Amino acid sequence: MRPSGRSSDQMRPVEIQRHYTKHAEGSVLIAYGDTRVLCTASVEQRVPPWLRNKGRGWVTAEYGMLPRSTHTRSDREAARGKQQGRTLEIQRLIGRSLRAVTDLEALGERQVVVDCDVLQADGGTRTAAITGSYIALVDAVESLVRQRVIRSSPLHGQVASVSVGVYRGEAVLDLDYAEDGEAETDMNVVMNEGGGFIEIQGTAEGHAFRRDELDAMLDLADKGVKELLLAQNEALGA
Amino acid sequence: MRPSGRSSDQMRPVEIQRHYTKHAEGSVLIAYGDTRVLCTASVEQRVPPWLRNKGRGWVTAEYGMLPRSTHTRSDREAARGKQQGRTLEIQRLIGRSLRAVTDLEALGERQVVVDCDVLQADGGTRTAAITGSYIALVDAVESLVRQRVIRSSPLHGQVASVSVGVYRGEAVLDLDYAEDGEAETDMNVVMNEGGGFIEIQGTAEGHAFRRDELDAMLDLADKGVKELLLAQNEALGA
Amino acid sequence: MRPSGRSSDQMRPVEIQRHYTKHAEGSVLIAYGDTRVLCTASVEQRVPPWLRNKGRGWVTAEYGMLPRSTHTRSDREAARGKQQGRTLEIQRLIGRSLRAVTDLEALGERQVVVDCDVLQADGGTRTAAITGSYIALVDAVESLVRQRVIRSSPLHGQVASVSVGVYRGEAVLDLDYAEDGEAETDMNVVMNEGGGFIEIQGTAEGHAFRRDELDAMLDLADKGVKELLLAQNEALGA
Amino acid sequence: MRPSGRSSDQMRPVEIQRHYTKHAEGSVLIAYGDTRVLCTASVEQRVPPWLRNKGRGWVTAEYGMLPRSTHTRSDREAARGKQQGRTLEIQRLIGRSLRAVTDLEALGERQVVVDCDVLQADGGTRTAAITGSYIALVDAVESLVRQRVIRSSPLHGQVASVSVGVYRGEAVLDLDYAEDGEAETDMNVVMNEGGGFIEIQGTAEGHAFRRDELDAMLDLADKGVKELLLAQNEALGA
């Protein structure tokens, strides 16, 4: 019934490729089916101005889509001279999700900037970006540990994200582009390894959704995130 | 236990003042306690370029805070030359919420722009903006009906919004500024008159929130929105 | 003969409401008839970069119109990404007018930023903004005196402003919107409590104005400003 | 007593060089002493969007200072990405002054853009720009008459401008840079050939100025403009 032939609780194949580029402290190419996002984590020995001399670090994210990662070409944001609201919204979400599992004091007065650039879009780019960014962040902070800049990893949790929705009246997991445009509800869920919610963003595109639909979607999200956490651990060789 | 002395399921006093300014087709000053937002709805006989000649209208929103609506003065966005990510995120949320109750085809090829300007901020500005905007939108489309531009109101639902959160371990309704900075979870809920969800945006600020905490918060939101819908109806004399 | 029925030397009713919002050190809602401007004064413990370490303070102003404060909606300057020439011109005028009555050395190395936001426009917004800003500035510097940050008020004068013009061949006081579009000459006059001129900006919209017309306008301005100075004193309880 | 040794009612030497560059329909290099402004008038067969299909033309101006036209180098506005408030204020003034002597309907649906670029600044750049722009505008509209695009000149008046001020207690004509910084009052006056005022912009830099000082300044402005009108006529060979 789903355009891809998947069952309602079935995720697309997830692939995680570490060390995709050579300069970044963490560099991960993640794929949720045809959606491919390059997540690189850069360590910088400085913090934003408002955090100076406070003994704490910072983790932040930036997001972008290559102009032709989509079906029709979008304007290059650098050429238009500003980032769209959607872009800012997504990069704020990624940053919050990563900070939710990071002890900023243990990180010390430095920052990790995670760049999430979508090479190919097919739905769910922000959820793939969060799941991939976590791996890039792990690699970046591990490089600090290896260089003995910090004693141990400042990450106190694991984070992954998936979208769920109501498609043709049924709750489904991990919407792809073909479903996305038609879904009645679209919800992005970010969870940690303990099953706790870090972020929930649900939008009724068609009719408003009921409490029981919400519950069904959250159950699916729980299942999907568990699979993603496993895929992350496998990629990390943990 | 709450700084304001309110019980956990108690909203701040809500005031809705219609026809606050004279030029706009809809103009509402809404207060949730000390939070005061001016919502004006303007009817324009044109639609955005990408919607031209499609026989449908559009409802959109813009949001701004007066520089000294807050405890310390923020930069004026017009002077800085760009709107912040938070601003764009909020105005997109307001627009989606209003469109969720509007039949855009029945509106015809015209748009209603709702401006939400925060005169005084004390927590929950986006939720007050949504609740107030709905009234301004009602007044704007009623003016079109009165002028016989359209035959009947294109609004097929009613929408209101409130924030909920977990404050010192307890689920509370309608966070004010004093609670907001300290809350472990902050969630904005937009609902319609049938109890359906139009938008849910929940963020764990401290520890990740559990499913039972989510349920408690949604129960409170449901109660709060019901009160707000009543206040709206009262203001509309319905 | 005037659209409002006023006599040529009659101002619109002036209302001054202090402490309109709660965060700002000075907050004044001023009305000249239907023109309503919110003036808030914020004290900041820093000065612009070019004034650092010079032992002097600064008073500056920013001006904005809410998008639907006018008959038809104007673009939000924050969304367009720049302030119009008219806006910059007006805020520079307000800043100069306030500095003309302030001893910047006595203020010490801090600045007062006055935000003038037009809630409803009906002609004369810049003159109302100046008259209201003066009260907000008084309240702001008084708060510094009360906190013993400075010993006495650095204000050595009082300032108010009104527009005058030639409407249908006759000099008139305090042009409203209906007159403004049709006036042959439009002049904004800023004066102090000693009857001295702080600023005169007169523009011939139709035919060039003669010296005798100028004199008639300045006589009216003098009358109007005297009334405004009284209204200010009354509001201040002086 | 004036730094330049001039008497209080004495202008700096004025030079007007027509046809200074070869491409523009009007091109004038004007000097008021060491102040040198290049004014070029360009005819364009289009009008601003808001004036389309109204059968009327437009005259507008743009102003800029070369970065090192001043004592110390200023940032290039093109590199900073925005024009300063002062720049916008001046170019609006020049445009209004030129439109005050132009019959826009007789000009037809086309526009003249006058660019005023300051090659060397020594006080009074905006007044020199207005006086020089008038000549450039004459040359531009004459080229339209010669090409029989319009039947006769749409200019119904002549315009020139000079600054006056109060320097060390005395009213003086045509302030140069050495006086400008120290002047107690600085006023720019734009007049036509009939002695009518097109624009008056006076600012008290030190103490507020009195009515008698204003009168003395206006008398000087009248004298100065008369000399400028003669210089213009001489340059035009009229």
Added chain:
Amino acid sequence: MRPSGRSSDQMRPVEIQRHYTKHAEGSVLIAYGDTRVLCTASVEQRVPPWLRNKGRGWVTAEYGMLPRSTHTRSDREAARGKQQGRTLEIQRLIGRSLRAVTDLEALGERQVVVDCDVLQADGGTRTAAITGSYIALVDAVESLVRQRVIRSSPLHGQVASVSVGVYRGEAVLDLDYAEDGEAETDMNVVMNEGGGFIEIQGTAEGHAFRRDELDAMLDLADKGVKELLLAQNEALGA
């Protein structure tokens, strides 16, 4: 003697991967050693405004580096709100190079936009971008031929590019990052399949270069481009 151990006339291994992403009409990942650039060609059924209704098409290019494609992270141009001079310079060069082999009239009134995004930078990104863009352009126009939008390919030539330089006194081919910073001269050469020059851009970084050095560099460029043209043909299966 070269850091990479290559001989002076030896290029880095070149890899060309077609159909790298699925949405674009042409999509090529090209590598010159560790330098990797994604080139996508998008066909758009419109031309820039200045080319409308002229019966001709357009080919243009945009260039960007992912923030962490380099040794240390650079600011994201979209976030800074403008493209750097270097970026604009490179994308203009790519566009000119592609147009040099395209018959714009045969293309018809449509445009091909080629996006060159650097995933990993190790010297020579602009030359790799040109060589890869040519393949993407071929694939894009072939799709138009296949769809019978145009009858035959509007490309009348083949284009490739390589850098040459003087490194430690010797002319070398295809500078990598390690050489680039230290090279005395750096020259980018764009040539066609007939050995003609489309573009030469040479810069003395240390001492000025002599005519004999220029000749040696151009001989190397000729050799390098010949190899690149072969690699292109191989990738195209020609």
Added chain:
Amino acid sequence: MRPSGRSSDQMRPVEIQRHYTKHAEGSVLIAYGDTRVLCTASVEQRVPPWLRNKGRGWVTAEYGMLPRSTHTRSDREAARGKQQGRTLEIQRLIGRSLRAVTDLEALGERQVVVDCDVLQADGGTRTAAITGSYIALVDAVESLVRQRVIRSSPLHGQVASVSVGVYRGEAVLDLDYAEDGEAETDMNVVMNEGGGFIEIQGTAEGHAFRRDELDAMLDLADKGVKELLLAQNEALGA
């Protein structure tokens, strides 16, 4: 055969006028025929942020065209809010050319900013700008020597520039505007007094150019630059 009647190896008359404006440390008006560029060099006692505390200085350039320096008026870059790619490209070229003959350590921690503003354009503005800027730079550093800020000139070479091209099948020197649009190849060459190349930028506008055409163009450039170096020396009274 050339529109100007010049022989193929003949430059336009070159005029160099020093001390053209009075504020700048170096101020040169240079003309290549009808092309006129004002080059002013400003000494600033600071360096760009990335060069602070490194004991070295900087020489940089900015370039602009007055809006009506060209046949038809171009938008003012300050009003559009950004500099075009062409502008950035040219100012980067001028800066590199000047730095190629400057010992930045001998200059000490200060910078010279050279502004090149085109008063009238008739082809070759960037080459005239480089040749003129050199003189302005000489005058600026000499002023530092005279004031004993530095002991001797930090300039270790002389630089000039000319364009060459292929026009109607023949290599020609110093293209003017009439030739520029029609030339098959356009090349800007920057050389020093030893005949070494500082920069070569050649573009095939029509067919690709051959090696023998390149050689012929470089011979002409060599001749032209020799004449320019003499003209520079004459202007400097050397």
